[in-house]
Amino acid sequence: MEIIKTILPPENLKPLFKDASQLLFGQQFTDYMFTLTYNQEKGWHRPEIKPYGSLVMDPAALVFHYSQEVFEGQKAYKSPEGDILMFRPLENAKRLNRSLERMCMPTIPEVDILHYECELLKIEKRWIPDQKGTALYMRPTVIATEAILGVRPSSEFLFFIILSPSGPYFPEGFNPVGLWVSREISRAAEGGTGEVKAGGNYGGSLAAIKTAMEKGYSQVLWLDAKEHRYVEEVGAMNIFFVIEDKLVTPPLTGTILPGITRKSILDISPDLGITTEEKMITIEELCQGISDGRVTEMFGAGTAAVVSPIGKLNVDDREYTLNDNQTGPWSNKIYQELTAIQYGEKPDTYNWVYRIT
Numbered sequence: 001m002e003i004i005k006t007i008l009p010p011e012n013l014k015p016l017f018k019d020a021s022q023l024l025f026g027q028q029f030t031d032y033m034f035t036l037t038y039n040q041e042k043g044w045h046r047p048e049i050k051p052y053g054s055l056v057m058d059p060a061a062l063v064f065h066y067s068q069e070v071f072e073g074q075k076a077y078k079s080p081e082g083d084i085l086m087f088r089p090l091e092n093a094k095r096l097n098r099s100l101e102r103m104c105m106p107t108i109p110e111v112d113i114l115h116y117e118c119e120l121l122k123i124e125k126r127w128i129p130d131q132k133g134t135a136l137y138m139r140p141t142v143i144a145t146e147a148i149l150g151v152r153p154s155s156e157f158l159f160f161i162i163l164s165p166s167g168p169y170f171p172e173g174f175n176p177v178g179l180w181v182s183r184e185i186s187r188a189a190e191g192g193t194g195e196v197k198a199g200g201n202y203g204g205s206l207a208a209i210k211t212a213m214e215k216g217y218s219q220v221l222w223l224d225a226k227e228h229r230y231v232e233e234v235g236a237m238n239i240f241f242v243i244e245d246k247l248v249t250p251p252l253t254g255t256i257l258p259g260i261t262r263k264s265i266l267d268i269s270p271d272l273g274i275t276t277e278e279k280m281i282t283i284e285e286l287c288q289g290i291s292d293g294r295v296t297e298m299f300g301a302g303t304a305a306v307v308s309p310i311g312k313l314n315v316d317d318r319e320y321t322l323n324d325n326q327t328g329p330w331s332n333k334i335y336q337e338l339t340a341i342q343y344g345e346k347p348d349t350y351n352w353v354y355r356i357t
């Protein structure tokens with residue numbers, strides 16, 4: 001399908017950020033957005049690149065009432081040669097479709113998603129910052145737009161992609177963050193939507209995030225919803241532990257979001273001489289392990305922060321410190337390796353980098 005493009009005269013473009021090193025996460029948006037419409041008669045139709053702006057929607061649209069919404073989070077980088085790079089973008093497209101299916105929304109062919117992303121990125125190339133640690137964050141989103149208050153799947157949808165030049169996800173940058181363990185509020189339960197990127201998951205987690213912040217921690221460590229013992233995720237990231245010279249992460253049991261960063265870390269580890277294991281670990285084992293020195297590092301892994309070292313853990317008002325609240329060697333090594341591939345500084349031996357020349 002031919003994309004309809006509305007191009008602004010140069011004098012109407014937004015001023016570019018002045019200093020890429022000052023960029024924060026998701027605070028500024030580019031000049032254009034992509035939209036694609038769905039109805040039952042035409043299916044997905046009318047792909048459009050147009051000036052970034054408000055959406056006009058009926059207040060009865062299903063997304064506002066029952067959160068029929070899914071999204072993705074990915075990044076575009078600028079290579080040392082000035083090419084646009086994306087990291088495993090088809091994995092994001094596949095996951096978007098898994099999320100759409102789980103939420104009774106129509107899927108979009110993966111090659112089409114990638115094509116739309118590329119066309120938008122080509123027009124917005126000037127917004128991709130080139131400093132290490134910065135990128136153009138992409139947020140593909142699908143919402144239910146039918147105006148009706150019955151609880152049933154919508155028959156009309158809107159897919160849009162917005163872009164945001166971004167710096168570190170945490171104001172701490174690549175420095176350890178502190179976690180608070182949520183004993184009562186759960187993120188995802190068996191049979192729920194925890195393994196897809198549905199907006200409703202995040203709304204329900206805010207109460208715990210608020211408590212964590214009030215207590216002076218920047219993220220929540222999520223436990224399983226059934227026994228409230230097994231460690232599952234950290235904030236909106238997957239979790240890794242270094243336990244007795246092994247890199248450990250919980251298995252994908254259905255309540256954990258299958259992160260592309262997680263998968264990539266498990267894939268590169270053998271080549272870094274790191275042994276990995278997917279295994280469940282209880283909060284009690286974790287605390288004991290930190291106390292007796294068997295757990296030496298912890299970090300979160302996700303697109304936004306890539307690797308986010310964890311320096312402190314508050315469990316039932318007792319604080320545990322990891323690696324003297326400093327970034328540990330394993331966290332650093334994995335961060336350096338993965339970002340070197342993403343920014344095109346290292347040969348792409350895994351075939352993960354999608355290059356737009």
Ligand SMILES: *Cc1c(COP(=O)(O)O)cnc(C)c1O
Pocket residue numbers: 073197233235236237238257258259260261262301302303304
């Ligand atoms: C997006 C997300 C992740 C990380 O996924 P990536 O593909 O690595 O960005 C992990 N956990 C949750 C809950 C998420 O929403």
